[in-house]
Amino acid sequence: MNNQIPPLASPEEFNGKVAVVTGGTNGLGRHLARTLAALQAEVYFCGTDRQAGETLACRLGPHAHFRRCDLQDPGKTRDFVRQAGTRRGSIDYLVNNAAVDPRLVFKETTILDFDRLIAINLRAYFVAAQAALPYLEAGAGKAVVNISSTNYMLGLTPFTLYNATKSGIIGFTRSLARELGPAGIRVNCVSPGWIMTEKQLRQHVTERDKRDLIEDQCLKFLLTEEHVTPLTLFLLSRAAGGVTGQNIVVDGGKVMQ
Numbered sequence: 001m002n003n004q005i006p007p008l009a010s011p012e013e014f015n016g017k018v019a020v021v022t023g024g025t026n027g028l029g030r031h032l033a034r035t036l037a038a039l040q041a042e043v044y045f046c047g048t049d050r051q052a053g054e055t056l057a058c059r060l061g062p063h064a065h066f067r068r069c070d071l072q073d074p075g076k077t078r079d080f081v082r083q084a085g086t087r088r089g090s091i092d093y094l095v096n097n098a099a100v101d102p103r104l105v106f107k108e109t110t111i112l113d114f115d116r117l118i119a120i121n122l123r124a125y126f127v128a129a130q131a132a133l134p135y136l137e138a139g140a141g142k143a144v145v146n147i148s149s150t151n152y153m154l155g156l157t158p159f160t161l162y163n164a165t166k167s168g169i170i171g172f173t174r175s176l177a178r179e180l181g182p183a184g185i186r187v188n189c190v191s192p193g194w195i196m197t198e199k200q201l202r203q204h205v206t207e208r209d210k211r212d213l214i215e216d217q218c219l220k221f222l223l224t225e226e227h228v229t230p231l232t233l234f235l236l237s238r239a240a241g242g243v244t245g246q247n248i249v250v251d252g253g254k255v256m257q
Helices: 026-039 050-060 075-086 111-136 162-183 198-202 207-216 229-236
Strands: 018-021 041-045 064-068 093-096 142-146 186-192 247-250
Touching: 018 026, 018 075, 018 111, 018 247, 026 041, 026 050, 026 093, 026 111, 026 198, 041 050, 050 064, 064 075, 064 247, 075 111, 093 111, 093 229, 111 142, 111 162, 142 162, 142 229, 162 198, 186 229, 229 247
Parallel strands: 018 041, 018 093, 041 064, 093 142, 142 186, 186 247
Antiparallel strands: none
């Protein structure tokens, strides 16, 4: 038995590693892609906004690679992931992050709405993981992190369909961790609370929302991407070598109603 204690996560650990991030042109995905590129990992990220993606890749330098990809299309999703694996011969980390969060009243939700949310928020996680699997299996210390949400725990409205997809990610994570564990691949989940991304602040968050959120949290400040990325990096790192099948909440200790 190897009783050696694994080293704590360090910046050097990510140097030269291949990371695939879905939904990397805004919010948490963009912050994660920027951080991984700064750590000199080879980051392959996708999004539907070509201009935003290409601009970000240019700013991040030679370690960042963007591809426009509509995750509603399984074929394009597979091609995006396989491109990263083929170019480098391996994939070390997969972060399934992309999601859409429309406010949909249940009785007005259409089958087209249903198909779109399932395709992006859940099916794409399956497709990306399956496409990455041959590259994840080719070596040790590989990891997958899926991004869910605390929304489904709270039963917030009008997010019935969104919450269904986010709760599905938890079941997917736990079962996939057990299935891939024998190959040494770890699969975990991060469930953020309401993170104050640029998009959320621009489109949805009011001053009243901010006050109510802080009142409900144990920690009396608003959370940003900077509070989620370090945990994601930890779960990708060797320091989390014994952690798999877990869902970790980052919500400032919000009171569960």
